[in-house]
Amino acid sequence: MTGKHLLSIADLGLDEIDEILRLTDSFVEVSERAIPKVPTLRGRTVVSLFFEESTRTRLSFETAAKRLSADTMNFSVSTSSVKKGESLRDTVETIEAMGIDAVVVRHASAGVPWQIARWVDAPVINAGDGWHEHPTQALLDCYTIRQSRGSLAGLRIAIVGDVKHSRVARSNVLAFTGLGAEVTLVAPPTLLPPNLTGWPVAVSHDLDGVLPKADVVYLLRMQKERQIESLLPSLREYTARYGLTRERARLLSDDALVMHPGPMNRGVEIAADVADLPRSMITRQVANGVAVRMAVLFLMLGSTGVGRGA
Amino acid sequence: MAERERAAAPPYGGVFVPRTRVMGPDDLRRAVTRIAHEVVEHNHGLEHVIVIGLQTGGVPLASRLAEVLRDIEGTEVPVGRLDVALHRDDIGIRPVMPEAPTDIPFDLTGEVVVLVDDVLFTGRTVRAALDALNYYGRPRSVQLAVMVDRGHRELPIRPDYVGKNLPTRRDEMVSVTRDGVELGEVRRTR
Numbered sequence: 382m383t384g385k386h387l388l389s390i391a392d393l394g395l396d397e398i399d400e401i402l403r404l405t406d407s408f409v410e411v412s413e414r415a416i417p418k419v420p421t422l423r424g425r426t427v428v429s430l431f432f433e434e435s436t437r438t439r440l441s442f443e444t445a446a447k448r449l450s451a452d453t454m455n456f457s458v459s460t461s462s463v464k465k466g467e468s469l470r471d472t473v474e475t476i477e478a479m480g481i482d483a484v485v486v487r488h489a490s491a492g493v494p495w496q497i498a499r500w501v502d503a504p505v506i507n508a509g510d511g512w513h514e515h516p517t518q519a520l521l522d523c524y525t526i527r528q529s530r531g532s533l534a535g536l537r538i539a540i541v542g543d544v545k546h547s548r549v550a551r552s553n554v555l556a557f558t559g560l561g562a563e564v565t566l567v568a569p570p571t572l573l574p575p576n577l578t579g580w581p582v583a584v585s586h587d588l589d590g591v592l593p594k595a596d597v598v599y600l601l602r603m604q605k606e607r608q609i610e611s612l613l614p615s616l617r618e619y620t621a622r623y624g625l626t627r628e629r630a631r632l633l634s635d636d637a638l639v640m641h642p643g644p645m646n647r648g649v650e651i652a653a654d655v656a657d658l659p660r661s662m663i664t665r666q667v668a669n670g671v672a673v674r675m676a677v678l679f680l681m682l683g684s685t686g687v688g689r690g691a
Numbered sequence: 692m693a694e695r696e697r698a699a700a701p702p703y704g705g706v707f708v709p710r711t712r713v714m715g716p717d718d719l720r721r722a723v724t725r726i727a728h729e730v731v732e733h734n735h736g737l738e739h740v741i742v743i744g745l746q747t748g749g750v751p752l753a754s755r756l757a758e759v760l761r762d763i764e765g766t767e768v769p770v771g772r773l774d775v776a777l778h779r780d781d782i783g784i785r786p787v788m789p790e791a792p793t794d795i796p797f798d799l800t801g802e803v804v805v806l807v808d809d810v811l812f813t814g815r816t817v818r819a820a821l822d823a824l825n826y827y828g829r830p831r832s833v834q835l836a837v838m839v840d841r842g843h844r845e846l847p848i849r850p851d852y853v854g855k856n857l858p859t860r861r862d863e864m865v866s867v868t869r870d871g872v873e874l875g876e877v878r879r880t881r
Contacts, residue, residue, distance in 0.1 A: 407789040415798075416826045419777040449777075640835060683782045 386505045387677055390555040398523065403678050405524050408675035411448060412518050420682050422451035425482040429495075430456045430473070431508070432463070432488040437643055437667055438508050441487045445674035451682070452647055454481070469493070477501045486510070504681045507569065508567045512546050518642055519552035523560060523671040525666050526597055529638055534561035540625060541567040542580075542601030542650050543609055545574050547612045549642045550601055554582055555604075566654055567591050567625065571612040582609045588623055592632040600625055600641045600650045613658070620649055630655045707866055711877035713857060716870050719838070722854035723752070726836050727759035729852050730805060737764050739831065742786045745820055746790045748775035748809035748867055752838060756807055770794035773806075775819035799828035805852075808866035812836040814848035838867050 384392045393401075411419055427446040429438050433614040439455070444455045456476065458464070463472055473484075477500075485506045486494045509515040517552035526533055538557050544550045544566050557564050558581045565583040566573060577584065585591050594599065603609060603616065613619050620626070625639065630652070633639075639651075639661045647653040655662055696864045714722070734740055737760060744753025750772050757770045774876060776789040806820055824830060836852035841859040857865065859874065 404789055406792045407777070410792040414826050418826070419866070420822070421777040421782055613861065660697070679777075684786055684788055 385681075386494075387506075387681065388494050388498060388505065388507045389514045389545055390519050390552045390559070393516075394557060398474070398520070398556065399419075401520055401673065401680065402524050402527060404679065405520075405669070405672045405678040408448075408672040408679070409669070411675070412672050418448050418450060420450045421679060422446070422449040422482075423547050425451040425682050426454060427483045427485065427678065427682075428450045428454040428456065428481045429485045429508070430478055430487070430508055432458045432486075432493070432555060433509070433595055435487055435509070436513075437670065441670045442506075442508060443518075444671045446691065448597060449494070449550065449675055449678055449683070451482070451678070454479075456555055469496070473497050473536070475502065488552070499524075506677060506681070509548050511548065512551070513548050514552045515548040516552050517643075517670070517677060518549050518555075519556035520677070521670040522553055522599070522642070523556050524673050525640065525669050526638065527646070528665070528669070530636075531598065534555060536562045536596040537565070538562045538595055538597040538598045538599060539565045539567050539585075539588075539595040540601065541604055541625070542587060543572045543607075544568050544601065545572050545603045545612075546607045546609065547601045553599065554580060558582070559659050563595075565591055565595075567576060567647070569613065572609065588625075589629065589632060592629060592637075593634065595633065595637055597626060597638045597640060598633065598641070602642065602644060603646050603649050605646075624650055624652065625655050626652045627655055631657065633660070636660075640666060643667065651685055692820075695779050705711050705877040705879045707875055709729055709873035709876050712870040712871060713839075713865075713874050713876045714855060715762070717771075719854070719867075719869075719871055722838065723755050724759055726754055726852040726854065727763055729755075729857055730760065730834075730836070733834070737768055739773065739801065740798065740805060740828075741769045741799065742807060743771040743773050743795065743810040743824075744818060745806065746772055746793070746878050747778075749807045751792075751866075751869065752836075753807040753832070756836065760767070760834060768799055769863040773820055773823055775816055776797065778819040778823040780815060780819065790851055793823070795827050795839050799824060799830045801828050804827075804830040804833045805836055806833060807836045810865045811815055811835070811840045811853075812843055812865075814844045817848050818846050838864050839867050839872055 399550050429439055443453050481503050483504050485508045486497055487508040488510050490509035493506050494507040540550050554564055565585055567585050567588050643664050726742050742753045742757050744750035753770055757768045760768050772794045774789050774793045776787050834851040837850045838854035839857050839859050840850055840853045843861055864877050
């Protein structure tokens with residue numbers, strides 16, 4: 382990768398996305414071995430700074446680092462000095478002083494990873510900042526689609542749900558369209574960003590009309606913690622019009638994929654049994670997430686000749 | 692693989708300029724045939740023998756070796772592919788990039804592994820390969836077959852089967868393709 386950090390999908394050229402996805406094949410193979418570990422990043426330390434709760438992303442990065450033999454340090458705000466009022470900058474500089482090689486950041490405010498990238502020497506990976514971006518999620522989604530369909534070029538992808546509050550949607554719109562897919566956002570007007578100027582997407586409010594033509598249905602999580610209920614008549618109303626119910630899933634073509642970044646609200650954006658259909662990529666997305674993050678960590682820490690050993 | 696990797700890696704950047712043709716396609720074929728006979732003789736047949744080519748230069752040679760082994764003994768030898776990039780000892784010192792995924796869909800425990808590579812140089816690729824093999828089981832023995840041994844070893848590693856011993860200067864480069872073996876230089880592009 383040309384850039385030192387991975388903050389936004391927009392930082393990556395198409396050839397860089399291709400390179401990450403190509404490398405991911407090698408790390409999928411590592412993950413499938415009897416001993417799923419390589420000595421590649423021995424002696425490197427990856428720190429996860431999670432200022433917002435997360436299960437899969439934090440564990441996924443931690444697993445990725447461990448499979449590469451890196452040491453991991455975990456920071457979660459609830460058990461840290463942030464509770465005593467330490468500022469973000471002091472927290473970050475304290476951790477850097479302990480000697481770290483990469484920082485993985487999740488924060489509820491957009492832009493925090495950029496700020497941290499200005500303060501530390503180590504490469505910074507954005508693991509989700511507010512409503513803004515979640516680049517490794519987009520990369521693992523692209524990898525998962527490629528694995529099933531060979532390529533994203535020409536595919537019709539419907540991104541359904543709370544686009545307004547979704548960093549996953551923002552990163553995925555950039556990645557999917559960059560790789561040649563046609564993206565349609567499907568959501569009630571109140572859950573779309575107020576201004577979509579410059580977004581290379583189509584917009585629809587009719588899920589039933591979109592589903593038969595879609596190659597991929599990408600469902601977003603209804604983010605109840607962001608008070609979306611005030612933007613909707615009710616969650617039940619939402620499910621009735623925009624949820625992927627069992628009946629709606631029958632409208633899909635035979636080889637269409639169903640994806641979700643997790644955590645799922647079963648019964649809200651996706652029916653419980655739809656999530657478990659063979660066409661559902663949801664657990665495969667999680668498995669691929671580890672391999673994609675191994676590729677990203679490897680590219681940032683292992684592939685160049687500028688590491689500590691140089 | 693070592694040479695090509697070194698030459699093609701971004702900060703070095705370079706093109707291979709051949710000077711002398713050392714082996715032609717027929718020489719290559721005869722060498723593979725001889726190595727195949729040596730493998731059969733050395734192992735008293737092909738029971739438990741597995742051939743593994745190192746990505747990327749060793750892979751086509753491994754397939755050719757397996758074909759000849761089948762012709763000689765009439766048994767199918769399992770063939771795998773191993774990418775050693777993630778096990779190299781120079782990660783962080785110079786650019787290292789996985790070339791293509793490893794494919795070893797069998798347990799190596801108790802088997803005789805014949806590692807195949809195109810060129811043996813410093814021995815560091817082979818060291819990484821020996822390390823990587825551990826993750827796939829505990830072979831009874833590991834043997835090394837190379838098309839060209841060009842010297843300049845940095846580790847106590849020696850080949851069991853050699854196509855050709857080729858004295859070289861350190862800064863030269865050896866290229867092995869289907870059409871034969873060429874000796875030349877890398878012209879830096881930057």
